[in-house]
Each structure stands twice: as C-alpha cells, then as structure tokens.
Amino acid sequence: MIFVLFKRLFQVLVLAALQVLILNQIHLFGYATPMPYVLFLVWLPLNSNRVGNLLWAFLLGLIIDVFSNTPGEASASMTLAALVQWPLLHASAPKDCVEDMVPTYASMGRWNHTRYIIILTLAHHALFFLLESFSFFHYRDLLISFAASLALSVVLMLTFETLRHGK
C-alpha cells in the first residue's frame, strides 16, 4: 500500500518536472506543446481506486498549473481525463485479463492500447484548450494548437510506451 503511494508520488513528480522544466519550453511551429503527463493515467492498473485516481490526477494537474501560470486548466482537464479513465479501461481491457492488469501493448493488444491512450489524451486536451479559450480566444489558432499538441503528445506517449516495454 505504502509502496504504491510512493510510486504514484514519484510518477507525479517526474512527469510534472518533465513538463515544467523542459516540455513547456517547446512550441513546435509556434503551436504545438506536448503534454505527455496524461501517461500518469495510462500507468494506472485495472483495479485502482476510482476516487484515488481522481485525486492523484488533480494533484498532478495542479502542480503543473502552478508552475506554468495556468491555474485550474491542467487540473480540471486531468480530473476529467481521470473520470473517463476508469470506465474506458474496463471497457477496453480483454475479458480474460488479470485483476490488477497494467495497460501495456502486451496486456491489451496494440490497437486497444493505442486507442486507450488517444481517447485519454483527447479528453484532457479538449478541456484544456476549451479553458484556454477563456483567457485567449482566437478560434483558428486555438484549433490548430489543439490538434497539433494532441498529435505531438500522442506520438510522444506512444513512443515512450513502446520503448519502455520493448519491441
């Protein structure tokens, strides 16, 4: 139990540091900023606590918000993505999997896993850029930013997951 707690805390800190210190500086073509910290939700096992997941996701979002002057945006989007995560994983997990399955290519199959990542990231990015529009509304720029960031984040996350689990 305590081990899981520290593992999650570690994941949160590493993902937040990666985002705040490095990735926030990237603006590919002036539009795309990768936000692969959604990976935190991808790493949650099948039998994780639903309420706990929401709280962790909120915490991760909050840390990132505070460091990037976007109060509420990342935390709100991460919370939404965390709400989606639980039913989504239960729907896309294979019928015969173990109770504490961690979603990977091996455990879920390539297509299922990729779709899982895309939908989670979509949920996060959609709300993030919607909230962004409250402080800056420029319809066309925002849509381009949304699509470009989404694509970049998904590619980064898929690459990372592939490297992590080999082949």
Add this chain to the structure above:
Amino acid sequence: MNALSDKLKKWGHWIVFLILEVASLVLLFRFNAYQGSVWTTQANEVVGRVLEGRQRLIAYSQLGEANRKLTEMNLQLQSELDVVRHRLAALEHDSSATERAVASQLAGIHRIPAQVVSNSIRERENYITINRGMADGVQNEMGVVCGTGVVGIVYKAGQHYSLVLPVLNSRSSISCRLHDTEYFGYMKWNGGSPLLAFIDDIPRHAKIKVGEMVETSGFSSVFPAGIFVGKVRRILNSDDGLSYKLEIGLSTDFARLRNVSVIKGNPQMPTEPKDEEEKEE
C-alpha cells in the same frame, strides 16, 4: 446506513469529480480576475525557488555572451563619457541649475534591481517571474524596465517573488507617445511575433514617419515619461479604417531578458506640474 454507503460507493467518484472541477474553475477565474492570491502562480515561494535554480543553470551557460555584451556596453559608455566630459567642461560656468534639476529627477525614481527567474514569449498569455517581492518593496502595478526599455507591469507581487505582466501579453496595455510628434495611444500586443506590438487610434491627420521613436507617455503613475519602448516599423490602417494603427518594433528582446528593475514611485516627491501624472489610466 447500508443504503447510504452503497450510494456513496456508487456516486462517490462523481462527487469527488465535481468538487475537484469546481476547485479548478475557481482557481482559473480567480487568476483571471485582477486581484487574487499568488499562491497558485509562479510568484509562489517554492515555485520561484525551483524556477530560479533552473534559470541560474541557463544563465551560467550564457555567461560568455553576457560578458561580451558588458564589454561592448562598457566601451560605448566610455566613449559617451568622453563626449559628456568635453561638453561639461564647455558648460561648466552655468551648469549648476541644470545639474540640480537632473539630480532631483533621478532621485525621484527609486528602482529595485531584480532578476528574471522565469520567462515565456511563445504563449498567448506570457508572464515573467522576478526574484523580488513585497519584502523588497515591490507592489502590484509597479512598472518594470530593463536596460533597453519597457518590460511590463507587476501583476501579482508575492512575498519574495513577483509575477510581471509583460508587453507580450494580450492583457497588457501601456500608455505610449511618439517622441517627435507627441501623439499618444495604448500599446497592445495580440500574439504572434515577440518583437512587434501595436498602437491603435492614431488620428488620420498625424504625420508619422517610419522609424520614429516611441516612449512612455507618463500619463499613468506606472512609468515616468520618456522611457524608450521601440520604433515605428509600419503604419497600417486600423480595423475600422478611421485611424492609423502603428506597428512598433519593440526595443526589448524579451527572449533574452535577465536583469530588470522595478520602478518604485517616489513617495516624498508629490506630482509636480511638469510631470503631468495622473493616478488612473
């Protein structure tokens, strides 16, 4: 009792979800409102420290460049000093009145030196964090300048760090005037290049030249008059076609901002007629 716990199990995550979302939205709107706490921004103590550490690393790697610039500036200042010495020698006999005026004007502007610990230029809403806060005398709505001109206005002052709303923020609006013709307007920035800003509402009959200097107007208490802002690059038609819109090439390179100073208004010097200061913009 059982029914209650069953219900909680079934709906608990929705309740938590709603609470967290409401909390997030409160944070979002409180930040966008002008006054608010600095707790959730980069002016927060812990955040400031982390960002300062990162900035030190980056600055360390750029020392060579900084050194070169300092030397260059030194040379330039020395040559200027020579010129000034010559002039001064020529004017020595009746300079006491001017000297006194200059000294009193300089004394009127207290400045707090600060360093940039975090900076962005590619966002739509850019912010700068500096390592001075209320403990050092920084207050909300003080002007921030650097060696090359205007930087921005303090947005939220924390205890030891402050968040600055630079020119490169769509919410920034700085009262400027043209140096020669003295037409004035508010300088805005609406995304895009960090080197360009715009001044709207310059009347049609104004005869403006490309390359003319733009400086602060001194109409607000934030900046004293005459601080360099940039130069007119292009003269465009405003959106409604009734006036000119000036494209300004900014003099400050926000991408390489490091040392700035916060302008602290002068408490012991009340507004003199020549200052033309107004409290509110």
